[in-house]
Amino acid sequence: MDGSGVPAIRSTCPYCGVGCGVRLTPEGSGGLRVEGDPEHPANRGRLCSKGLALAETLGPEGRLLAPRVDGRAADWDMALDRVAQTFRRTIERHGPDSVGFYVSGQLLTEDYYVANKLMKGFIGSGNIDTNSRLCMASTVAGQKRAFGTDTVPGTCEDLELADLVVLVGSNMAWCHPVLFRRLAEARAARGTRVVVVDPRRTATCDIADLHLKIRPGSDVALFNALLAHLDAAGAVNRAFVGAHVEGFDAALATARQADAAATGLARDELEAFFGLFAATGRTVTAFSQGVNQSISGTDKVNAILNCHLATGRIGRPGTGPLSLTGQPNAMGGRETGGMANTLAAHLEIENADHRAAVQAFWNAPAMAQRPGLKAVEMFRAAADGRIKALWIAGTNPVVSMPEADGVAAALRACDFVVVSDIVARTDTVRLADVALPALGWAEKDGTVTNSDRTISRQRAALPAPGQARADWALFAEVGRRMGWAEAFDFRSPAQIFREHARLSGVAGRLGRDFDISGLAALDDAAYDALAPVRWPVTAARSGGRFFGDGRFFTASGKARMLALRQAPPAAKRSPRYPFRLNTGRVRDQWHTMTRTGRAARLSRHLAEPFLQIHPADADALGLGPADIARVRAPSGSALLRVLISTDVAPGAPFAPMHWTGETAPAARIGPLVAAATDPLSGQPEAKAAVVAVERFAARWYGFAVARTAFRPATAYWARTRADAGWRAEMAGDTLPDDWQGYARALFEIEAEPACVADPGRGVTRLAFARDGVLEAALFVSPAPVAVARDYVAAALGTAAPDLLAARPGGDRSDPGPTVCACLGVGRNVILGAIRANPGADAGAICALTGAGTNCGSCRPEVADLLARAAVPQAAE
CATH class of the missing domain: 3.40.228.10 (Dimethylsulfoxide Reductase, domain 2)
Structure with a gap:
């Protein structure tokens, strides 16, 4: 219970595999207060920048709130009948392997369990895979x-x-x-x-x-x-x-x-x-x-x-x-058989005894007899017509999959595509024949399992928005409408969890590791109150470590060591593609930003996609700081902001993978990554794409802010949230005839702007106001724009009399670009503390400014600023 007397709801963060506990306190405005749970073993009260900003990612804006069929609003009966009838008809005509499910580590264990039961036990195909295929x-x-x-x-x-x-x-x-x-x-x-x-x-x-x-x-x-x-x-x-x-x-x-x-x-x-x-x-x-x-x-x-x-x-x-798993419930998906080559409860789909045990437990009519198609194979099958009906749940493969442009083409070619998601507009939802509104974090109820086998409850703290329903309820209802009413007569996540736990007991008796049968008798109240617990949970043991006793789960009871040889990456560098691209994440964003992209403060540290490249490579290519680079691969291309750094090796640049067709359409990384996979795991090679890099010949660069969303019509743009609107970086290879006309069209504003222009230097600054309040602004230059970006973005909705100076006046402080997203500490604040406290170490600077005192992930950047400040500058 918090200070207001409102009881806090214990739940679990929806981001990485650490599985941090959170305490959620509903607020009268329909929002939440989010705090770390000091009693959760994973985080002991701490949260990272993303976890701290969870409350800022909620709300109905941009949500998918009602079913859509063929792009038009529909009721639930129409949508679910269309899904069930199309899947049933497809199976009758083309067999069970003509359909597939592609699901997500964002699902709860109960969602995963029902989807896997429907596909493997009743449709009778192994064609269910998960975006965990891409990471674990x-x-x-x-x-x-x-x-x-x-x-x-x-x-x-x-x-x-x-x-x-x-x-x-x-x-x-x-x-x-x-x-x-x-x-x-x-x-x-x-x-x-x-x-x-x-x-x-x-x-x-x-x-x-x-x-x-x-x-x-x-x-x-x-x-x-x-x-x-x-x-x-x-x-x-x-x-x-x-x-x-x-x-x-x-x-x-x-x-x-x-x-x-x-x-x-x-x-x-x-x-x-x-x-x-x-x-x-x-x-x-x-x-x-x-x-x-x-x-x-x-x-x-x-x-x-x-x-x-x-x-x-x-x-x-x-x-x-x-x-270390990348998603909040990658482990739960593995436990329930959410991957194409596994059965529920860590049983093996290729083991006849295991198949028979699961089939008997489910009383299943059409048990899958072999592994299904893994993620890359599944979308190839959709492209060539083998998969004719595909259900995608809680993920955005048109962005996240390798050769992502080919995935988009596969969905266009597929006869029938269902997408269940929380977001109304994603690169994937746009290609759906049927779009189903799902519950999001803080609305849905169930369990997740973190990287070290700890099962935690994710609890609802907010009512369902619009007509959204739980993912498990969607799969169960389709199962009932396909003719299996008794098997999918699930009415609550607690009921599903009990069945999942009972099945794990079957697996335990077959000598498997995953056994939570000790939780199979939980009634609804006990399930609601379930505290974090590490599996296994049986009458004999709870939690702990495996293999300290030397007993393993192989036929011999012994562990296997493998004779292994080094193999090169799939793609070979060549004069045409001389660089090897590494891909990954940035600190404050998550996957394709459908959640974190809603929180303005999470975009202040690194606000746009970038190519981190070694100085020697940049020099050889004629790339300067903040230029735009065109990155080409055999399967696609991208435009990325240049970040020159010795943190990467020569010939091995790095780019993050978060941006989408909604946020930076020219900067999607998925098209650069080849769909080469590990022959055993089916996991794509996302860290070793071969690419060419060249300077994009931008004729102008821009920075824009507006109170309403805008979508630039130019070669490169990257848009993120601001506190009172939106901000975007832009670059173009053709010059508009009239910057004022361009800005009015960009912002859909007819008013005359305040303008400062220097035609000789090619610099233009425009600001639109209504009733003395800033509505939008555009700053244009032939070189990367020098603007105090956070100051300009914060001016939206204010009088901002000195805005066109592009930086605050002498009576205002500029905190500078954000370093600590947890507490909103800017670079200039940190540099000021360094100057005012000569000899202070990084810990002292953090204590003085607050930076790095929460999750600590920005401490390395504070230390780097301190080290740079200590280096004497050469005299000019």
Whole structure:
């Protein structure tokens, strides 16, 4: 209960796999107050910038609030009958494999369970896959090869108990900020050593004792060489290997042939890492998308697991491999069989006994007999006519999939496309024959499972907007209308959870790891009150770690080590495509920004898509700071703002993946990524696209703000929220005849603007006011525009008498671009504190300004500003 006497509702953040607990307090205006839950084990009250801004992402604006059929409003009966009848007719004519579901780690476990039951047990096809295929599939495949099941051995607490933490392909500071803060505090308190393995210097490197700037894709070579060193150094746990591991000799023989030079690392770097790993018993290796998103992602995972198995560093406090999931319920999807090659409860679709057990439990009429199509295959099948009806739930594949332009073409070619989502306009919803309004976070009710197997409740705190319904209810209703009324007679998420838990008991009796049968008897009240709990949950045990006893889930009961060889990325660099593009996320945005893009403060740190490129490459290409670069790949192209930095290696630029056709249509990264996949996991290679880079010959650059949404008609634009409206960066390769006419058309305003123009320099500044209040403004220059952007954006809806000066007058302060999104601390504030406190360290500057005192993910940037300020400037 908060200070007002209103009881807080405990729920779970909808972003990354840390699964932070939140406390939600409804407010009279229909909004929420969001705070970290100090009693949740994942975050202990902390939230990152995205979590803190959750309340700002709510509201009806832009929501899909009623069903639409063929682009027109429809009632639920019309929409659901159309879906059920079309799927039933398609199956009758073309068989069950002619339909597919593509679902999402944004779904709750209960949603996943019903969708998987409908597809695999009643439609009778394996064609259900999830966008988790894009982030965690290689971990699933690697863990199944090594352990016999998709089991995460350890817990997040192991990061705080370890003496060495190796982060591989994980920018934890930006992608899992609360977990990063926990690690940073453990390092400060107990001297934990940290090694970061990443081709790019990221914010995570701020706490690294050693940063291994590995050549992209060479992880297998690195961990093979480590395995060979562990053997030579006498660090192999022979007793553990002899009793509990098979395949060691073959794995070691292959590892001894590894060419460590393939990593691009110097000998002293390799020796330092190998020595540290060999000498440190309590070692955790945490890994994420940098490992998984590769055509050899499964081998990379197994190369890491090999080193932990060889040393016996698994299943004990402070030891083990730890996969960091990217989505809030990637694990729940895996537990319910939401992937095309699995069954519910970690059972195997290719195992006849497992299929029979699930079919009997469900009393299913048409059990899938083989794996279905994985994500990339599914959209190819939609393109060539094998998939004729496709249901997409809670995800935006026209942006997030590789070769995204081809995915859009596939949906246009598909006979029937259903999209259930919360947003009325996304790149994917625009292509739907039927669009179904779903409940969003804070409206829906169910469970999620985080990276270390902790099940938490996500609870509703707001009423359903418009006609929106829960995803599980949509799948269940379609199941009933297709003729399976009894099997899909679900009336609450608690009922679904109980069935899911009972099925896990069947899996437990078949010797599987996932068993929450101890929760199968929860009544509705107990389900409503369920506290975070780590699986397994049975009569015999609750939570804890796996494999410390040396017992695994393979046929022999022993873990498997694999003989692995380094494989190059799928695409080869060439004179035509000489660069290898790395892709990923930024600190304050999430996936395709349908949620985070609604919060103005989350766009202030990095407000537009960019290409981070090494100075030597930029110089060779004639690229200057803030230019626009055209990036071309065999499958598409993009325009991106140039960010010159030594954080990336020569020849290996980086670009974030969040922008869409709604926010920056020329800057979508999906079209650049080839649809090459790992042969075992089906996961696409998103970190090694081959591209060409050239300067976009912009004739003008612009910055615009307006109180109402606007969509520029120019080659490049990127639009984000402002507190009282919208802001956009722009660039064009043709000059308008009249800037005033261009601005009136852009903003749909007929009034005469205030104008300052310098035709000789090509600079124009325009401001539109109504009743003395700023409505819109446009700043144009032949070079990247020099404007105090946050000041200009904040002036919307105010008198702003000095706006056309493009910066505040002498009587006003300019906090500068945002560094700390949690507390809204700007760069100029931090620089002022540095100047006023000579000799202060980064911790003191953070304490003085507030920056970095919440989730801590901006502390590396504060330290960088401090370091730059300490460097003497050359005299002019």
